[in-house]
Amino acid sequence: MGLFAAQLITGLANAAALFLVASGLSLIFGVTRIVNFAHGSLYMLGAYFGVTLMQMLPGGFGFWGSVLLSGLIVGLIGVVIEICVLRPVYRAPELFQLVATFGVILVIQDLTLMIWGADDQIGPRAPGLKSVVRILGEPIPQYDLALIAITPFILLALWWLITKTRIGILVRAATQDRTMVGALGVNQSWLFTGVFFLGSALAGLGGAIQLPKGGADLLMDLNIISAVFVVVVIGGMGSIPGAFVASVLISVLNVFGVAYLPQSTLVLMYVVMAVVLLIRPYGLLGREEKGGEHGQVGEPDRPIRPAGLVGRSLVAALMVALALIPVFGSNFTQVLLTDIIIFCLFAASLQFMLSTGGLVSFGHAAYFGGGAYAAALLVTHAGTPMELAFLFAPFAAGLLAIIFGWFCIRLSGVYFAMLTLAFSQLVWSAAFQWYDVTGGDDGLVNIWPSEWLSGTTTYYYFTLIVGVGGIILLRHLTHTPLGYALRAGRDSDRQAEATGINVKLVQWTGFAVAGALAGLAGGLFVFSKGSIFPNELEIAKSFDALIVVFLGGVKTLSGGVVGAAFMDGVRDWLTRLEYWRLILGLLIIAVVIIAPNGIVGSLRKGAERLGFYRGEFSE
Amino acid sequence: MTVVLKVENLSKHFGGLRAVNGVTFDVARGELKALIGPNGAGKSTCFNMLMGQLKPSAGRVSLNGEDITGKPPRDIWRRGVGRTFQITGTYQSMTVAENVQMALISHHRKIFAIRPFAHKLYRDEALALLEIVGMADQADRACAILAYGDLKRLELAIALANNPTLLLMDEPTAGMAPKERERLMQLTADIVRDRNISVLFTEHDMDVVFAHAHHIMVLNRGELIADGTAAEVRNNAQVQEVYLGGGTLYAKEDAHA
Amino acid sequence: MLEVSGLNSFYGKAHILNDLSFTVGRGEVVALLGRNGAGKTTTMKSIMQLVHPKSGAVTFEGKDIAGYSAHRVARMGIGYVPEERRIFTDLTILENLEVGRQKPREDAPVWTVDALFEIFPNLSERRNNRGKAMSGGEQQMLTIARTLMGNPKLLLLDEPSEGIAPVIVEQMAKTILRFKREGLTVVISEQNLHFAGIVADRAIIIESGVKKFDGSFSELEKSPEIRDAYLSV
Structure with a gap:
């Protein structure tokens, strides 16, 4: 009983x-409709500022003053982010906004590293609350009790602010209809900035207030963000009371999970989320609403055609050149190219569902890593021959996509994205925690190809054939009725449904195809490296794919492949720099704001302008 | 006369609001019938129930004798109901012909085919439909750059792809210039005659309604207050009062002004 | 007070307003007439800068406001009541009014919540109800009241009588005449000629974004050919 209470x-x-x-996060989303991925970074900054301030300001007053000051500073940083990064992209498709906030994550990571260094910071304990209290015989830290006492007040204060004050009324009105609020004389851009300040300050406060329990380190940004997304999705996006209920639910669940099911603490959270969403697709206290646009704002996509003779000849020439690489190039070049081709296939599979299907997935790594793990598990535990295990990779990933897709497809827009992210985290946590089967953090090793494929050059050819074959298959599908039906559902799901197309079924199929092809890439990957670790399932891996599709050009067919090739080529050079994340982050933000058409889209526009390529869109 | 569409006691309540209340009517084969009424009278709600976008609170809709109440839009479409929208819903990223081809692919149940190129499927059929609405010369243009009137005609061609027995047109001429309106309605009337199909449409422009509709129904506050020929409806006192206006309504106020 | 000159506005690629020019004097009630799609709403939105005109000037009290943001226009004293009503359904009636509140102006009638409830007694009864379960007429009253909370000098009313029960339309006409007595300048767009004739001093007819007539209602009365050509009666 005592232990239970504790x-x-x-x-x-x-x-x-x-x-x-x-x-x-919920507050910011409610008003601006932006899912701020950098919210975890603001939390991290709150913790670091807290540590520094607490060293400077002594005593109980210093401690609590530092917590508040950290919130204030982080709030102001949020204002800078809002003005510099988000204002230019409020009218852009939501994918662009998300990519921009991901750029912010990278920038903040490196700036934090620059200022505070790589060492973990130990959080000071709160003066006057350092000891423990015995409750039912169990020791309870005083600080825990203080936190429990404080939280309801914060909830109440937020509730009062939102429901009782003029600011709150304006915020709620703007959540519903921004334009009308503006037409009634309210400066909505400052309202947005204000909301961003408050939301950021809350994250900063959160970071500082947890210091006595957790300290500060460079991984806490991405560590908390997935839990926060789970909370926001369970509670209902935009609902503050929902966030409270879900936070309590998840935190309590976690503690009991650690005690009774130590192998599954992380999985548990995602299972709860899946159950909640099955019963209430918009969260416990969320309200049904239409998801936003799927990258369809602005200039419409152009009609597509299969490549003509020129295009095919160029691709054939490139293939010949790639086939000749082993004759001239070094071993290193072949390994690098193997990596690039695998990444290209992975990106192409995401582009198929994202661009053609309008389904913005944030968890595509689940199928890449899922396929890789599926093959590796067969080899490790069943001693399956490589050929069979390799074929199992796309099959398993496709199956996973069919299962997860069934849940995800029922939602759209941001909600869809969130759920795909959560499912990928589910797979990641299974790989990370189920030590007996997956080897946890140690991964699975010694997953080598069969004798006949074991040479670097042989495997390079294998990858070239399978990888390019996969990309061509995806490209072909785009031009078939299935691909067209996906685009039809994306362009106007109302018209598609009104002309007999089962849009959800088509999307589900597209989801499964993309998953299977990502699994194929995963299969190629695991046998080229000989091992697989949970980091191939991480959020960062999913974002890698999103970013290259975006860099290449969302509204093009080849953007993913081109972006992936470019990125993998550049990364090798870029990661030699100390602060490469900073540069990459700034680059991403710059692309979002300045060249939203991506590499392929911008090249096409340039060619049109110069008259090399005439489209009906050129004016 | 054969009844194509039979609507009995159709109702839709949103909370306490009775958007559509006990509406009953028939549409006969070969009939061009208009549904008019002030904004907010329930025309769109009515249409959305007929097409399956909304589930009725009560009542029954049957098509050629078969109960289709509450079926999803794609099932109703498969039974031979075409639809055009008030705000056009075309596929912006496809060409004009591909828009029609997409509907034909669906009609021939080839959505999940993964071998052929979609842009080569049923192209001739699509061009024939575009010919009917006078859009064949624009078949290979991108849909995104079409003029508004052309989009409306394209939508009509799409709606004909499944060889419908009934066409539902929600404000077909909204946002068009007067000449274009006349052309589109003449086109619709020709199609009704040539293919012996039925059309039910809502409309704000009374010139269009009185010039082309065989029968007119008037909806007011969710209830049908008139159903008859143009002359009958024009002379109906209640219709004049709530919708068409007769100049008597403001007599009292005129005295003030 | 308001001068619109050479206005050209586009919606996407469609050219909606074509060199539109007109003026509105202080204390005047002007009716913008024309069919559906003639450009009345776009004219309103262009004045409000919800649609930024491609060329031309919108001069309000001597200042060209073309290119301003909508909230600046609203703060200068132009109140806008949109056709689609757009009340905040998640907010109560009182909260809806609060969103519209601005400081009183010296040269414009000053409105309070109580004064507005006196004009619109239906709203008063349900002041703490949310906007969801309101009828079209009540929603229309709420949008007008909400805009008046900003104490505007010029009121833009987009199709106030559309889709509203005749009894309420009659009430609406009386209300607009009362605004006029209070000294408010009003521009209303209408399809209902009878309604417009009662409340407005002057009629401007537009068709396909071009001005076709600008004069008093008695002049319009004398030229039925204009009426028949551009208005659907």
Whole structure:
């Protein structure tokens, strides 16, 4: 009984920071419709500023003053981000906004590294709250009790602000109809900035207030963001009370999970989320609403045609050149090209569902890593021959996509994206925690190809044939009725449904195809490296694919492949620099704001302008 | 006369609001019938229920004797109902011909085919339909750059792809210039005659309604207040009062002004 | 007070307003007439800068406001009541009014919540209800009241009588005449000629974004050919 109570209290105390971050994210989403991926970074900054301030300001007053000051500073940083990065992209498709906030994550990571260094910071304990209290015989840290006492006040204060004040009324009105609020004389850009300040400050407060329990490190940004997304999705996007209920639920669940099901703490969270969404697709306290646009804002996509003779000849020439690489190039070049081709196939599979299907997935790594793990598990545990295991990779990934797709397809826009992300985290946590089967953090090793494929050059040819074959298959599908039906559902799902097309079924199929092809890339990957680790399933891996599709050009067919080739080529050079994330982050933000058509789109526009290529769109 | 569409006691309530209340009517084969009424009278709600976008709170809709109440739009379409929207819903990223081809591909149940190139399928059929609406010369233009009137005609061609027995047209001429309106309605009337199909349409432009509709129904506050020929409706006192206006309504106020 | 000159506005690629020019004097009630799609709403939105005109000037009290953001226009004293009503359905009636509140102006009638509830008693009864379960007429009253909370000098009313029960339309006409007595300048767009004739001093007819007539209602009365050509009666 005592232990039970103690665990409950720990869970409630842990909910404090989670709630602060989640409520901030929810608030920002409610008004600006932007899912701020950098919210975890703001939380991290709050922790670092907290540590520094607490060293400078002594005593109880210093401690709590530092917490508040950290919130204020982070709030101001949020304002800078809002003005510099988000204002230019409010009218852009939501994918662009997300990519921009991902750029912010990279920038903040490196700036934090520059300022505070790579070492973890230990959080100071709160003066006056350093000891423990015995409740039912169990020791409970005083600080936990303080957190439990504070959180309801923050909830109440937020509730009062939103429901009772003029600011709150304006915020709620703007959530519903921004333009009308503007036409009534309210400066909505400052309203947005204000909301961003408040949301960011809450994240900063969350980071600082958890210091005595957790300290500060460079991984906490991405570590908290997936939990925060789970909370926001369970609670209902835009609902502050929902964020509170879900924070408590998840935190308590976590504590009990650690005690009773230590192997599945992370998985548990995502299972709960899946169950909640099955019953209430828009979260516990969320309201049904239409998802936003799927990258269809602005200039419409152009009609497509299969490549003509010139295009095919160029591709054939490129193939010949690639086939000749082993004759001239070094071993290193072949390994690099193998990596690039695999990445290109992975990106092409995402582009198929994202550009053609309008389905913005944030968790595509689940199918890449899922396929890789499926093959590796067969080899490790069943001693399956490589050929069979390799074929199993796309099959398993496709099956996974069919299962997850069934849940995801029922939602659209941001909600769809969130759910795909959560499912990928589910797969990641299974790989990470199910040590007996997956080897956890140690991964699965010694997954080598069969004798006849074992040479670098042989495997390079194998990858070239399978990888390019996969890309051509995806490209072919884009031009078939299935591909057209996907585009039809994306362009006007109303018209598609009104002309007999089962849009959800078509999208589900597209999801499964993209998953299977990502799994194929995963299969190629695992046998080229001889090992697989959970990091191939991480959020960062999913974002890698999103970013290259974006860099290449969302509204093109070859953007993913071109972007992936470009990125993998550049990365090798870029990662030699100390602060490459900073450069990459700034580059991403610049592309979003300045060249939203991406590499292929911009080249096409340039060619049109110069008269090399005439489209009906050129004016 | 054969009844194509039979609507009995159709109702839709949103909370306490009775958007459509006990509406009953028939549409006969070869008939061009208009549904008119003030904004907010329930015309769109009515249409959305007929096409399956909304589930009725009560009542029954049957098509050629078969109950289609509450079926999803794509099932109703498969039974031979074409539809055009008030705000056009075409596929912006495809060419004009491909828009029609897409509907034909669906009609021939080839959506999940993964071998042929979609742009080569049923192209001749699509061109024939575009010919009917006078859009064949624009077949290979991108849909995104079409003029508004052309989009409306394209939508009509798409709606004909499944060889419908009934066409539902929601404000077909909204946002068009007067000359274009006349052309589109004449085209619709010709199609009704040549193919012996039925059309039910809503419309704001009374010139269009009185010039082309065989029968006119008037909806007001969710209830049908008139159903008859143009002359009958024009002379109906209640219709004049709530919708067409007769100049008597403001007599009292005129005295003030 | 308001001068629109050489206005050209586009919606996507469609050329909606074509060199449109007209003026509105202080204290005047002007009716913009024309069919559906003639460009009345776009004219309103172009004045409000919700649609930024491609060329031409919108001069309000001597200042060219073309290119301003909508909230600046609203703060200068132009109140806008959109055709689609667009009330905030998640907010109560009182909260809806609060969104529209601005400081009183010296040269414009000053409105308070109580004064507005006196004009629109239906709203008063349901002041703490959310906007969801309101009828079209009540929604229309709420949008007008909400805009008046900004104490505007010039009121733009886009199709106030559309889709509203005749009894309420009658009430609406009385209300607009009352605004006029209070000294408010009003521009209304209408399809209902009778309604417009009662409340407005002057009629401007537009068709396909071009001005076809600008004069008093008695002049319009004398030229039925204009009426028949451009208005659907």
